[in-house]
Amino acid sequence: MGGLRLKKFRIQLMIKVQEIKKSFLVSLWFMFLTFPIMVIRVNSIEKVVEWRWKNMLIVGIGSFLLSFVWRYMLKKKEAGEKRAETGESGKTFLIQRILEERRFYIPLVTGLTIIAVAFPFTFSMYQTSIMTTALMYIVLGLGLNIVVGLAGLLDLGYVAFYAVGAYSYALLNYHFGLGFWSVLPIGAVLGFIFGVLLGFPVLRLRGDYLAIVTLGFGEIIRLVLENWNEFSFGPSGIANIDRPGFFGIQFSLQAASIYLYFLMIGLVIFTIIVVNRLQNSRIGRAWIALREDETACQAMGIDKTKTKLRAFALGATWAGMVGVIFAAKTTFINPASFTFLESAMILSIVVLGGMGSILGVIIGALILILLPEYLRAFSDYRMLIFGAIMVIMMVFRPQGIIANIRRTYKFDE
Amino acid sequence: MEYFLELILGGLTRGSIYALIALGYTMVYGIIELINFAHGEIYMIGAFTALIFTSVLTLLGFNEIAVIVLASLSAVIYSSAYGYTVEKIAYMPLRSASRLSPLISAIGMSIFLQNYVLLAQTSDFLPFPNLIPEFEFIKPYRYIISSSEIIILLTTSTAMILLTFLIKFTRTGKAMRATAQDRKMAMLVGVNVNRVISITFIIGSALAALGGVLIASHVGQINFYIGFIAGIKAFTAAVLGGIGSIPGAVLGALVLGLTESFATGYISSDYEDVFAFGLLVLILIFKPAGILGRVTTQKI
Numbered sequence: 243m244g245g246l247r248l249k250k251f252r253i254q255l256m257i258k259v260q261e262i263k264k265s266f267l268v269s270l271w272f273m274f275l276t277f278p279i280m281v282i283r284v285n286s287i288e289k290v291v292e293w294r295w296k297n298m299l300i301v302g303i304g305s306f307l308l309s310f311v312w313r314y315m316l317k318k319k320e321a322g323e324k325r326a327e328t329g330e331s332g333k334t335f336l337i338q339r340i341l342e343e344r345r346f347y348i349p350l351v352t353g354l355t356i357i358a359v360a361f362p363f364t365f366s367m368y369q370t371s372i373m374t375t376a377l378m379y380i381v382l383g384l385g386l387n388i389v390v391g392l393a394g395l396l397d398l399g400y401v402a403f404y405a406v407g408a409y410s411y412a413l414l415n416y417h418f419g420l421g422f423w424s425v426l427p428i429g430a431v432l433g434f435i436f437g438v439l440l441g442f443p444v445l446r447l448r449g450d451y452l453a454i455v456t457l458g459f460g461e462i463i464r465l466v467l468e469n470w471n472e473f474s475f476g477p478s479g480i481a482n483i484d485r486p487g488f489f490g491i492q493f494s495l496q497a498a499s500i501y502l503y504f505l506m507i508g509l510v511i512f513t514i515i516v517v518n519r520l521q522n523s524r525i526g527r528a529w530i531a532l533r534e535d536e537t538a539c540q541a542m543g544i545d546k547t548k549t550k551l552r553a554f555a556l557g558a559t560w561a562g563m564v565g566v567i568f569a570a571k572t573t574f575i576n577p578a579s580f581t582f583l584e585s586a587m588i589l590s591i592v593v594l595g596g597m598g599s600i601l602g603v604i605i606g607a608l609i610l611i612l613l614p615e616y617l618r619a620f621s622d623y624r625m626l627i628f629g630a631i632m633v634i635m636m637v638f639r640p641q642g643i644i645a646n647i648r649r650t651y652k653f654d655e
Numbered sequence: 656m657e658y659f660l661e662l663i664l665g666g667l668t669r670g671s672i673y674a675l676i677a678l679g680y681t682m683v684y685g686i687i688e689l690i691n692f693a694h695g696e697i698y699m700i701g702a703f704t705a706l707i708f709t710s711v712l713t714l715l716g717f718n719e720i721a722v723i724v725l726a727s728l729s730a731v732i733y734s735s736a737y738g739y740t741v742e743k744i745a746y747m748p749l750r751s752a753s754r755l756s757p758l759i760s761a762i763g764m765s766i767f768l769q770n771y772v773l774l775a776q777t778s779d780f781l782p783f784p785n786l787i788p789e790f791e792f793i794k795p796y797r798y799i800i801s802s803s804e805i806i807i808l809l810t811t812s813t814a815m816i817l818l819t820f821l822i823k824f825t826r827t828g829k830a831m832r833a834t835a836q837d838r839k840m841a842m843l844v845g846v847n848v849n850r851v852i853s854i855t856f857i858i859g860s861a862l863a864a865l866g867g868v869l870i871a872s873h874v875g876q877i878n879f880y881i882g883f884i885a886g887i888k889a890f891t892a893a894v895l896g897g898i899g900s901i902p903g904a905v906l907g908a909l910v911l912g913l914t915e916s917f918a919t920g921y922i923s924s925d926y927e928d929v930f931a932f933g934l935l936v937l938i939l940i941f942k943p944a945g946i947l948g949r950v951t952t953q954k955i
Contacts, residue, residue: 275736278729279703279775284710291711297775316748396755398762443940450690450758454890455939458932461887465929582883586766593759626770632763636756637748 261310269306276301315638358507362500370503374571376611377506378564383591383603384513385560390589391598391646392526393553394533395445396453398585399460402440403433403558405467405580407565412480412575422486422570426563433562437555445550460585467577479576486570502571509567510604513560517600520556529553530598583625590628593635596642605643662920663913668804668873670912671811675866676889677896677904678818679738679859685835685899686855687750692761693741694863695886696768699879701734701864702871703772706783713784730864737768738860739853747849765883772879780878783871803873810869814862815905822901827854835899884928891935897945906946 280297284290362370382404389397407429414420414428444455467474474480485498486505520526528549531539540546569575587610595606610631614624635642676698683691708726717725745764749757785803822828833841834851842848870885871877888911896907911931918930938945 271740275733275740276775278707278733279700279772282707282711283776284707289710289714291714390755394755396758444936447939447943450688450754451894451939451943453758454690454887454894455936458887458935462929462932462936465926465932469926583766586762589759589762622774623770625766626774629763629765629767629770633745633760633767636752636760636763637745640752640756 261313264313265306265309268309269302272305273298273302319638362503367496367499370499371571372612372615374499374503374506376608377503377510378567378571379588379591379611380510380604380607381506381513381560381564382588383595383607384510384517384600385557385564386588387592387598387600387603388517388520388529388560389553389557390592391596391603392521392533393529393550395550395553396450397456397554397557398453398582398589399440399456399458399463400557400561400588401580401582401585402456402460402463403436403561404565404568404584405463405577406436406558407433407562408569408575408579409467409474409480409565410562411566411569412483413474415483415569416480421484422566426566429562429566430559431562433565434555434559436562437558438551441551441554441558445547445554457582457585460580460582464577464580467580474577477576477578479574479578481574483569483573483575485573502567506567509563514600514604521598521600525549525552586632587625587628590632592642594631594643596644596646598646599642599644602642602644602646658920662916664804665920666913666916667909668807668912669916670892670909671808672866672870672873672908673885673889673892673912674905674908675811675814675862675869676885677892677908678815678901679863680890680893681896681898681901681904682831682855682859684893685901686831686852687746687838688754689746689757690761690890691746691856691859692758692886693745693764693768694738694859695882695884695889696765696772697734697738697741697860697882698863698867698885699877699882700737700768700772701730701860701867702783702877702881703776703879704733704864705730705868705871706781706877709784727865727868730868731861734860734864734867735857738856738863741768742853742856747852765886769879769882776879778879780876783875783877785872785875803869807869807873810865814865818858818862819901821858827851831855887935888931891931891938894935894943894945895938897947900945900947903945903947910946 277298280301281294283292283294285292361373365373382400386397386400389395389400410429410432411422411425414425420428440456440459444452444459447455468477470476486502528539528544531542532544532546532549536546568579572579591606591610592603593606594602594610595604596602610628614621614627620627676694679694679697680691683689683694705726708729709722712722712725741764745760746757749760822831830841830846830851831854833844833846834848838848841851866885871881889908892908892911893904894907895910896903896905898904911934914934915927915930919927922930
């Protein structure tokens with residue numbers, strides 16, 4: 243009896259030693275890998291080399307520990323996949339269960355409403371402004387979610403439509419003095435038109451080509467805005483854009499920010515309702531089917547190009563609308579606000595939250611926009627973390643924090 | 656006429672550097688059908704490594720030739736190591752996932768590497784020393800071609816000949832072609848597919864690093880963002896020639912280089928990048944298979 247236990251223990255110990263050895267090798271490898279970039283910094287003007295050995299130590303220890311976590315997560319994911327294959331995956335997230343039950347759902351919504359209404363009156367203008375930004379990203383995320391999450395089209399130039407909206411308000415306001423409320427629908431329509439114009443030629447392409455072409459389009463629009471001085475005032479941008487008014491009444495700065503906040507709350511609710519209705523509609527089901535299998539979809543009589551175009555243009559419409567609001571909120575825009583990194587940020591919101599899941603996108607946007615604001619120390623690492631999140635989510639949890647539950651019809655005898 | 660000749664040579668130089676980067680895209684795409692977004696960043700890391708080692712070695716008092724050789728070598732080694740690691744972390748766990756997942760993972764990796772260099776080094780443009788010596792015999796033709804252009808053309812053609820040899824005549828090359836044709840079948844006949852994929856990433860990254868060193872010393876400055884634009888342009892070149900095809904990538908890169916050179920020379924240099932993106936969009940719309948690419952039909 244005792245011998246057996248000792249043997250078991252020895253095997254376990256051997257595995258542990260092996261694991262430690264593996265992690266040690268990983269940490270050595272990363273120390274080698276990051277050596278020139280992390281350790282050496284050359285000041286080429288003063289001709290001095292700065293050696294930062296401390297960074298090497300951090301990388302070594304960090305990668306040693308992280309490699310344990312990495313392997314553990316991979317193992318867990320594999321086990322999860324095996325469970326799914328044998329049909330034992332009855333586990334759903336707590337939030338999803340709450341949403342399904344009315345008894346939790348109603349108080350939750352009431353609570354959220356109270357918080358949302360009280361927020362601008364209890365917190366400072368600065369906090370309200372940050373929250374408004376977060377709400378804008380929620381809407382952008384939900385818009386992109388139609389394209390990426392539902393229809394499965396990877397759009398890397400989403401920010402182009404955002405720029406179209408912002409510039410249409412700025413220019414119409416500058417040249418013709420048009421107000422916010424009259425431009426908001428114009429921005430949406432322009433976004434839609436651009437979506438159709440850009441989408442029509444490229445949507446016949448396969449998924450990965452589509453990603454690159456949309457990225458190219460996004461960059462072209464930004465470069466044109468930057469270089470075409472007569473039209474867009476170039477890199478210096480457009481300033482003194484009017485804030486939104488209310489039937490001709492102009493607000494003070496504080497009132498305007500509260501007003502914008504409630505406007506965004508309204509837009510978020512509107513977007514949620516629309517996207518939710520779309521998801522369960524004929525078009526929505528066609529999108530999801532198209533995402534899963536194009537060939538089968540065509541065989542079922544779905545017009546591939548038309549369906550894709552609808553997703554693309556609808557996503558663009560929302561970007562156009564938020565663009566108008568963005569211009570009205572900041573009262574100054576220039577092409578630097580519409581770089582590829584902005585598209586990448588919106589994409590990581592969708593990826594983190596869960597592609598196709600409305601609640602997921604909302605939570606993703608709140609995490610990714612609010613956390614860097616409050617954790618100022620990390621704000622430099624913001625894009626680094628966004629990049630890492632995209633990789634980590636894809637490797638370990640491609641369905642996002644909150645997976646989208648597909649409607650299934652169960653047959654009970 | 657001289658201006659015309661200068662533009663042609665400038666275009667060929669540009670094109671051959673795009674070709675070095677485009678080969679990495681096309682090889683990886685040929686084997687695992689993935690657009691390796693982080694490839695441009697590998698090239699950027701190659702340039703940074705070369706810059707760092709050049710400065711350190713010069714300060715340590717090595718002579719010029721030793722600095723050139725050691726710095727280029729370290730750039731190639733480090734870029735290969737990064738390419739290998741990126742594949743292991745971001746793509747290998749996703750072999751059986753849907754098409755969108757590795758693509759998003761690649762974009763994430765690209766953003767991560769860009770910001771890693773930005774944070775660990777600097778966001779400013781760094782001056783890059785001209786590593787390539789001036790040749791005496793070129794002096795009379797200086798206004799048409801510089802010696803760095805000659806070196807670039809020579810190096811890239813040598814690298815391409817070596818690569819063609821490797822793929823056509825060696826055992827590894829055969830394994831690579833087999834994997835590209837049908838991964839499952841290659842596994843069945845005993846090809847170690849994971850190793851082949853790693854080798855592909857290493858070769859592609861090494862070529863990109865070479866391109867990085869050459870262009871950095873030709874242009875004279877680098878920053879953390881050079882990989883993004885270069886990556887997209889090289890991708891354009893790969894698609895132009897027909898992605899997955901190695902001679903196609905070279906041809907596409909030369910066409911792109913010449914197009915850019917003429918467009919900036921005769922039209923306007925403000926829109927340099929717009930021409931490349933515009934060309935990319937046009938090809939993908941009208942001839943998505945590229946010049947030398949095969950039209951693939953989808954298997955059901």
